[in-house]
Amino acid sequence: xxxxxxxxxxxxxxxxxxxxxxxxxxxxxxxxxxxxxxxxxxxxxxxxxxxxxxxxxxxxxxxxxxxxxxxxxxxxxxxxxxxxxxxxxxxxxxxxxxxxxxxxxxxxxxxxxxxxxxxxxxxxxxxxxxxxxxxxxxxxxxxxxxxxxxxxxxxxxxxxxxxxxxxxxxxxxxxxxxxxxxxxxxxxxxxxxxxxxxxxxxxxxxxxxxxxxxxxxxxxxxxxxxxxxxxxxxxxxxxxxxxxxxxxxxxxxxxxxxxxxxxxxxxxxxxxxxxxxxxxxxxxxxxxxxxxxxxxxxxxxxxxxxxxxxxxxxxxxxxxxxxxxxxxxxxxxxxxxxxxxxxxxxxxxxxxxxxxxxxxxxxxxxxxxxxxxxxxxxxxxxxxxxxxxxxxxxxxxxxx
Amino acid sequence: xxxxxxxxxxxxxxxxxxxxxxxxxxxxxxxxxxxxxxxxxxxxxxxxxxxxxxxxxxxxxxxxxxxxxxxxxxxxxxxxxxxxxxxxxxxxxxxxxxxxxxxxxxxxxxxxxxxxxxxxxxxxxxxxxxxxxxxxxxxxxxxxxxxxxxxxxxxxxxxxxxxxxxxxxxxxxxxxxxxxxxxxxxxxxxxxxxxxxxxxxxxxxxxxxxxxxxxxxxxxxxxxxxxxxxxxxxxxxxxxxxxxxxxxxxxxxxxxxxxxxxxxxxxxxxxxxxxxxxxxxxxxxxxxxxxxxxxxxxxxxxxxxxxxxxxxxxxxxxxxxxxxxxxxxxxxxxxxxxxxxxxxxxxxxxxxxxxxxxxxxxxxxxxxxxxxxxxxxxxxxxxxxxxxxxxxxxxxxxxxxxxxxxxxxxxxxxxxxxxxxxxxxxxxxxxxxxxxxxxxxxxxxxxxxxxxxxxxxxxxxxxxx
Numbered sequence: 055x056x057x058x059x060x061x062x063x064x065x066x067x068x069x070x071x072x073x074x075x076x077x078x079x080x081x082x083x084x085x086x087x088x089x090x091x092x093x094x095x096x097x098x099x100x101x102x103x104x105x106x107x108x109x110x111x112x113x114x115x116x117x118x119x120x121x122x123x124x125x126x127x128x129x130x131x132x133x134x135x136x137x138x139x140x141x142x143x144x145x146x147x148x149x150x151x152x153x154x155x156x157x158x159x160x161x162x163x164x165x166x167x168x169x170x171x172x173x174x175x176x177x178x179x180x181x182x183x184x185x186x187x188x189x190x191x192x193x194x195x196x197x198x199x200x201x202x203x204x205x206x207x208x209x210x211x212x213x214x215x216x217x218x219x220x221x222x223x224x225x226x227x228x229x230x231x232x233x234x235x236x237x238x239x240x241x242x243x244x245x246x247x248x249x250x251x252x253x254x255x256x257x258x259x260x261x262x263x264x265x266x267x268x269x270x271x272x273x274x275x276x277x278x279x280x281x282x283x284x285x286x287x288x289x290x291x292x293x294x295x296x297x298x299x300x301x302x303x304x305x306x307x308x309x310x311x312x313x314x315x316x317x318x319x320x321x322x323x324x325x326x327x328x329x330x331x332x333x334x335x336x337x338x339x340x341x342x343x344x345x346x347x348x349x350x351x352x353x354x355x356x357x358x359x360x361x362x363x364x365x366x367x368x369x370x371x372x373x374x375x376x377x378x379x380x381x382x383x384x385x386x387x388x389x390x391x392x393x394x395x396x397x398x399x400x401x402x403x404x405x406x407x408x409x410x411x412x413x414x415x416x417x418x419x420x421x422x423x424x425x426x427x428x429x430x431x432x433x434x435x436x437x438x439x440x441x442x443x444x445x446x447x448x449x450x451x452x453x454x
Numbered sequence: 455x456x457x458x459x460x461x462x463x464x465x466x467x468x469x470x471x472x473x474x475x476x477x478x479x480x481x482x483x484x485x486x487x488x489x490x491x492x493x494x495x496x497x498x499x500x501x502x503x504x505x506x507x508x509x510x511x512x513x514x515x516x517x518x519x520x521x522x523x524x525x526x527x528x529x530x531x532x533x534x535x536x537x538x539x540x541x542x543x544x545x546x547x548x549x550x551x552x553x554x555x556x557x558x559x560x561x562x563x564x565x566x567x568x569x570x571x572x573x574x575x576x577x578x579x580x581x582x583x584x585x586x587x588x589x590x591x592x593x594x595x596x597x598x599x600x601x602x603x604x605x606x607x608x609x610x611x612x613x614x615x616x617x618x619x620x621x622x623x624x625x626x627x628x629x630x631x632x633x634x635x636x637x638x639x640x641x642x643x644x645x646x647x648x649x650x651x652x653x654x655x656x657x658x659x660x661x662x663x664x665x666x667x668x669x670x671x672x673x674x675x676x677x678x679x680x681x682x683x684x685x686x687x688x689x690x691x692x693x694x695x696x697x698x699x700x701x702x703x704x705x706x707x708x709x710x711x712x713x714x715x716x717x718x719x720x721x722x723x724x725x726x727x728x729x730x731x732x733x734x735x736x737x738x739x740x741x742x743x744x745x746x747x748x749x750x751x752x753x754x755x756x757x758x759x760x761x762x763x764x765x766x767x768x769x770x771x772x773x774x775x776x777x778x779x780x781x782x783x784x785x786x787x788x789x790x791x792x793x794x795x796x797x798x799x800x801x802x803x804x805x806x807x808x809x810x811x812x813x814x815x816x817x818x819x820x821x822x823x824x825x826x827x828x829x830x831x832x833x834x835x836x837x838x839x840x841x842x843x844x845x846x847x848x849x850x851x852x853x854x855x856x857x858x859x860x861x862x863x864x865x866x867x868x869x870x871x872x873x874x875x876x877x878x879x880x881x882x883x884x885x886x887x888x889x890x891x892x893x894x895x896x897x898x899x900x901x902x903x904x905x906x907x908x909x910x911x912x913x914x915x916x917x918x919x
Contacts, residue, residue, distance in 0.1 A: 090910040096672075112479060112647070113903035114675040117910055122672060127680040133688070151604060151612035158614055170616040173699055174624050180692050181628040184685060188635045191681045192666065196674050199666035206667060207650075214670050215643075215650040217479030217902075291597055295521040 077251040080204035081106075081224035082235050084244035085213055089115045092219035095242040096121040099221065102238065106227035110210075110220035132190045133183040140182025141175045148174065202259075204252035222250070333428060335412050348405030352429060354436045362437030365430050369422055378441045389418050394438060395445050407435045477748065479902050486644075486894050486901070487651055489744050494891060497743060505883040512877010515870045516591060524594045526870040532856040533865040538592040539703075540845040541878055543721075544728065545585035546626065546700055547841065550693050551729020552578030553633060556640075557689035560682070566757055568900040569749045573740065574733050575637040576895070580885040581732075582630045584878045589622075591874070618702035625699040632692055636685045639678070642668050643899040697722045704848070710791045711852035716775055723768035724844060727811070730762045731837030736886060738831045740895060749896055752825050759824040762837065766815035769844075773812060787857065795851045799864055803843050804851070810840025 086092045089111065096109045100123055109118055145168075152158045153165035160167075192198045205211050205222065214220040221244070223235050232249065239247045255261060262268060290296060305311060305319035314321075328334060352358055367376065375381035378394035392399070411431045414421040426434070477485075518526050529536045552574035559567040590596045602623045604613050613620055645665035652658050668674070698718035705717035714720075734755065741750040780788035795804050814836050817823050824830065850865050889895065902908060 088910075089908065093910050109672040110670045111672060111675070112643075112670060113899040113908065114672070114679050115909055118672050119676050124673065124676050127677045129677050129680050130684055133684050137688075147604070148615040152615050156610060156612045158612075158616070160614070160616055163616075167616065173621045173695065173702070174615065176691070176695055177621075177624045177628045177699075180688050180695075181631060184632045184635055184688050187681055187684055188639060191639075191677055195677045198668065199663075201662050201667040203667055203669060205669055211669065212650040215647045216483055220670075296595075296597065298521060298523070 077253055079225045079232070080250040080252050081222050081227075081230070082232065082239060083205070083208070083210040083220055083222045083248050083250055084239040084242070085210065085246045086219040086221065086243060087245055089118075089219055091243045092221060093118055093121045095221050095239070095244070098238075098242055099223065103229050104223055104227050106224035106230075108222055110214040110222065112215060112217060112219075115219075127195075129187060129191060129195060133187045136186035137179045137183025141179035143182075144175050144178035145171060204250055208250055210248065210250065218245075335423070335428075346403060346405060348403075348408055350404045350408075350432050350435055352432050352436075354440075358433045358436055359440060361430055362433035362435070362440075365426060365434050366437045369426060370434065373419075377445060378438060379445070391419065395442055400442050400446065404432075404435050404439075407438060408432065411435075477905070479905065482749070482901050482905070483647060483651065483898055485746065485749070486896050486898050487648065489890055490648065490892060490894070491652075498887070498891070501743075502884070502887050505880050505887060508876050508880025509884050510877075510880070511873050512875075512880050515873025515877055518870050519591060519594075519874070520596075524592070526868060528865055528867045528871055530863060530865075532861050532863055533850055533853040535592075535849050535853065536865050537846075537867055537871040537875060538588045540842070540849050541875055542585050542588035542592075543700055543845045543849075544842050545581045545588070545878065545882075546697065547721075547725030547728045547845075548732045549578040549581035549585065549629075549633070549729065550697060550722070550725040551733050552576070552581070553629075553636075553689050553693040554726055554729065555733065556636065557686040557693070560686045561690060565904050566754055568904050569751070569754055569896055570733065570737060570758075571900070572637075572640060572897045573737060573895050575633065575640065576889050576893075577729075577733060577736060577886065578633045579630070579637055580882050580889070581729075582626065582633065583885070584882050586626060586630065587878065587881075618699065618706045621699045622703055625696045629692060629696045632685070632689055636689055639681065639685065640897055640900075641893065642666065643670065644894040644897060646670065647898055648894065694722055697725045704852075709852050710780075710785070710788045711776075711795070711848065714776065714779065716772055716779070720769070720772035723765050723772065724841060727762065727765040727769050728837065728841030730758055730765065731834045731841065734758055734762070734830060734834035735838060738827055738834070740886075740890060744890065744895070746896065749901060752827070755827065755830055756821075756824045759818045759830060759833075762834075763815055763818040766811060766818075766837075770812040773808060791852065791855065794855050795847060798851065799854070800847060800851050804847050807840050807843040807847055810836045811844060814840075 084095070086095060092109055092111060093115065096118060099107050100121070109115075109122060111118070148171045149166050157165055159165070210220055210222070221239065223230060223239070225232075229235075236247050307320050309319040310317060311319035323329075366374075366378075370378075372384055373382045373388055373391050374394065375383070380391050380393040382388065382390050394400075408431055410419065411426065411434065412421060412423045422431070527537065529538075555567050555574040556571040556578075560571070590599050593599055601607075602613065602620065642665055645661050646668035649658060649661035649665050652661060698721065701717035701721035704712035705714060707713060737750055738755070741747050777792045780792045795801070814833060817829070817833060823833075854865055855862055
């Protein structure tokens with residue numbers, strides 16, 4: 055349907071789009087009272103060459119998309135791509151966690167037993183697909199949330215959201231001309247045609263974001279959330295009843311007991327009990343000369359030397375120094391031991407070292423029997439011997 | 455057409471109208487928005503006080519559980535799963551009907567779903583919330599629930615992805631997320647309508663934020679409809695997978711009575727069955743309380759009853775097949791379990807279950823019964839009872855007769871068990887009532903779209919040319 059140009063008033067200047075004052079013209083809105091008229095109007099408006107227009111209806115109307123010559127919605131691509139990504143990520147993640155980072159052996163099955171991952175791959179494909187599609191729809195395709203649109207809260211919107219059908223042509227359209235467009239819309243059977251104005255500041259978020267009320271609300275929410283989280287995790291969970299299941303009727307080592315006459319919760323082992331993997335030390339109480347009867351029972355293999363080095367560095371080096379030179383790292387806090395490279399100690403038998411590690415030395419060096427198992431003590435002695443040889447190469451040459 | 459009354463002879467070749475009485479579009483808005491706009495009636499507050507009391511009972515029972523521990527329940531080895539997992543499976547199943555109505559029927563272009571879809575979706579969400587509660591409280595220390603997720607911790611240990619219980623966590627949380635989004639996307643246009651209807655400043659702010667500035671623009675509707683189809687397409691296999699995975703919790707173990715390949719389809723059918731029962735129960739109440747009989751018509755209930763009948767027979771098939779396989783496999787332990795179910799300590803529950811799920815739904819063959827709202831209401835309640843018992847029977851009877859006769863044990867639920875069950879119903883119905891008061895229980899935009907004359911016919915279009 056063409057409008058005869060003769061009837062029209064001469065073209066209005068585009069400048070008139072700005073009304074007096076700060077208000078700008080958004081466009082013209084037309085209300086129709088039946089879906090047929092809206093579809094017909096949309097068809098005509100497209101034919102007239104308008105591009106910045108839109109149809110509004112309380113429910114999606116069949117045939118309106120074709121009338122408006124809208125292209126097919128391609129939003130499904132998002133679902134496909136992100137959904138498949140989600141599934142792939144899950145497979146990679148399960149593979150890495152259960153096969154690489156923390157391998158789980160279950161019933162002799164392969165580490166990557168993919169049939170178990172099928173249900174979850176499906177779930178993650180759906181989850182990623184659905185979340186991305188909805189987010190993309192709202193944010194990218196529809197540009198929501200946006201409550202600042204010029205049509206928001208207008209009479210037009212109130213009618214369209216209830217039972218009327220609307221069409222709006224924007225002023226920025228190249229073909230827009232307030233009078234001519236109004237004429238066209240009325241001709242198409244619009245019940246009402248009204249201009250819609252907006253203020254330029256409505257288009258920016260600046261004022262809203264800098265509003266002290268808004269900032270205040272954000273601060274209050276932030277403080278409340280962080281405070282509640284801190285209280286919940288650091289205080290509340292340690293109170294009753296949250297802690298009640300942690301407080302069990304059991305005795306811990308080194309605690310008091312009303313039950314046993316000696317008042318100890320811990321029970322001493324029966325006399326003569328030998329702990330697993332331990333042999334009792336024959337010379338339990340510093341029998342003089344005992345060292346002469348002991349020989350290092352293990353061979354100085356590479357592994358023994360490495361264990362000896364590790365244990366020496368952990369247990370001995372704080373006072374004796376890494377090279378057994380008596381250069382304590384704890385100087386001033388503990389008595390400084392002599393260098394292990396002095397003649398009397400280099401020539402001392404292995405048994406003496408074993409005796410000192412096991413029982414301590416004259417109240418200055420404590421016993422290490424609890425920390426260092428028997429064989430590791432011998433390994434340490436091998437390491438000390440190696441250190442002594444390394445520090446006194448001359449002696450080695452002499453010995454040869 | 456709209457004058458049809460149920461006593462008359464009906465022309466079956468013509469579909470009945472989806473909305474009776476051909477109301478105007480704004481009348482639809484008005485009647486759907488009515489429960490939100492006017493101060494609720496005394497009936498509403500009475501219902502709310504009942505559900506809140508139930509919720510309170512549940513809260514007290516939960517308090518006892520958390521304070522004194524899981525020992526307050528009747529569970530004990532070998533019956534380590536009892537009321538809690540029964541309730542979990544029951545509620546998840548209730549939820550599935552909502553997705554079926556909103557997504558599956560949408561894909562099949564069953565336009566009669568419009569009147570009930572929103573409500574069914576809301577029920578899905580509330581039911582999944584109730585369901586999610588049970589595995590959580592079964593932990594005894596629910597604040598450690600985060601360990602079921604693959605979080606990097608100082609222990610350096612990752613969860614075992616081969617465990618059906620982990621699949622369950624992912625399936626149920628995915629299901630909840632997708633259902634919530636599906637529901638919300640459907641709500642946006644109606645929230646925008648409410649935004650434009652309301653005169654209350656505070657309500658307007660809430661509705662404006664929730665509707666995100668929806669403008670009913672056709673360029674938006676176009677993508678919106680596409681997304682709705684996509685979500686329906688995703689939700690349909692999802693709903694099948696969720697209950698299949700729930701059934702894996704049982705089927706992957708090696709207990710007689712659980713270790714069956716029929717479990718996934720059997721559970722899905724049972725879920726839809728119980729869900730339809732619950733949707734019918736709730737809808738019959740809602741249409742009565744809020745006078746929505748012309749939108750939720752007897753035709754809707756008739757169609758739902760037909761679906762219920764079909765699914766009831768699927769469940770019956772599973773009931774028949776289970777003993778058959780037990781007998782055919784020749785496994786004495788399996789066969790013993792079948793006998794124990796039918797004649798053992800829980801035989802009464804078993805036979806009530808069979809009657810409620812198989813025999814009573816056979817009444818739905820009769821059109822008169824399908825259209826008799828009172829009878830339908832009773833049947834739907836019985837289906838709820840039967841399906842709850844089904845999960846109870848599956849779980850408890852498989853556990854209480856262990857392989858070793860020395861560990862046989864009769865499970866007796868405690869008051870706390872019942873308190874939590876009542877509480878979950880209280881939570882569900884409280885949420886339903888609050889939903890009915892604050893959000894449109896029926897999709898306005900969808901119902902408007904299925905009224906007569908909602909879409910231009912080609913004939914009228916030609917006339918304009």
